[in-house]
Amino acid sequence: MSSGWEGNASASPAVASGMSTAPTSPSPTASTASPVGIIGAGRIGSAVAQLAVDAGLDVVIANSRGPETLADLVAELGPKARAATATEAAQAGHVIVLTIPLKATTDVDPAPLAGKVVLDTGNYYPQRDGQVAALDDGSTTSSALTQQHLAGSAVVKAFNNIYSESLRSLARPTGDAERTALPVFGDDDAAKATAARFLDTLGYDVVDGGDLAESWRSEPGRPAYGWPYADGEDFTTAKPGPADAVREALARAQR
Numbered sequence: 227m228s229s230g231w232e233g234n235a236s237a238s239p240a241v242a243s244g245m246s247t248a249p250t251s252p253s254p255t256a257s258t259a260s261p262v263g264i265i266g267a268g269r270i271g272s273a274v275a276q277l278a279v280d281a282g283l284d285v286v287i288a289n290s291r292g293p294e295t296l297a298d299l300v301a302e303l304g305p306k307a308r309a310a311t312a313t314e315a316a317q318a319g320h321v322i323v324l325t326i327p328l329k330a331t332t333d334v335d336p337a338p339l340a341g342k343v344v345l346d347t348g349n350y351y352p353q354r355d356g357q358v359a360a361l362d363d364g365s366t367t368s369s370a371l372t373q374q375h376l377a378g379s380a381v382v383k384a385f386n387n388i389y390s391e392s393l394r395s396l397a398r399p400t401g402d403a404e405r406t407a408l409p410v411f412g413d414d415d416a417a418k419a420t421a422a423r424f425l426d427t428l429g430y431d432v433v434d435g436g437d438l439a440e441s442w443r444s445e446p447g448r449p450a451y452g453w454p455y456a457d458g459e460d461f462t463t464a465k466p467g468p469a470d471a472v473r474e475a476l477a478r479a480q481r
């Protein structure tokens with residue numbers, strides 16, 4: 227059994243109370259953590275992979291076309307990263323980052339992800355994903371649909387509200403005055419606590435936004451989507467977004 231950010235099953239008080247993380251447990255010990263599986267090797271997948279490698283974690287990363295197409299990326303990431311099939315990435319460790327277009331989610335085999343924490347970075351873009359009536363009428367959320375497909379996993383929505391380049395550049399060590407917070411949503415408190423430890427390891431605080439039914443609050447077009455981390459009107463310039471700003475933006479969201 228490994229230790230570190232994967233931790234135990236109990237939810238951290240900071241996450242359970244909706245506060246940003248102020249981890250009370252010892253610092254994560256990357257060397258004893260199992261690899262992070264990343265399904266999707268595009269803008270967010272490669273950014274998370276870079277942060278994980280920088281934090282000392284091993285990464286197993288996959289795309290839809292096969293590991294041989296990821297040679298350049300893994301060369302860039304260095305010896306702590308390896309390319310694999312999506313099934314191998316799903317088997318890699320306890321925490322798996324699922325970072326693919328929503329329309330591809332049903333192509334993902336739920337079996338190797340059963341019993342794991344799946345961090346879903348996805349957003350719904352009808353022009354990319356096709357119209358989904360239950361999302362258009364607000365009766366569910368994209369991450370709730372992902373949870374439905376991955377019924378044996380604990381899905382936590384994370385990393386979905388920040389531009390990939392800002393995600394790369396805003397990571398800061400635990401306790402840094404310029405730490406940025408990212409919202410997490412999930413139906414399983416223990417999984418959210420695991421997600422919070424993982425994000426802490428990568429350089430981010432978290433704000434607990436509630437369960438998956440509330441996760442529309444951080445989706446495109448809402449105040450928490452991009453704006454807490456944007457410098458002025460330009461989405462591509464990054465500034466730290468503290469927990470208070472994220473919490474306020476989530477509260478202000480209207481459906």
Ligand SMILES: NC(=O)c1ccc[n+]([C@@H]2O[C@H](COP(=O)([O-])OP(=O)(O)OC[C@H]3O[C@@H](n4cnc5c(N)ncnc54)[C@H](OP(=O)(O)O)[C@@H]3O)[C@@H](O)[C@H]2O)c1
Nearest residue numbers: 266267268269270289290291325326330348349386389390
């Ligand atoms: N870009 C951002 O700044 C940003 C920010 C927040 C959230 N998001 C959301 O995060 C998700 C990923 O976004 P992105 O911008 O990183 O996407 P992207 O750059 O288009 O990359 C998508 C990745 O998913 C892989 N993929 C697609 N279907 C797959 C499957 N069935 N199995 C394994 N891998 C598969 C693709 O592999 P191939 O290339 O081999 O097909 C590619 O590596 C989306 O839902 C997006 O809306 C994006």
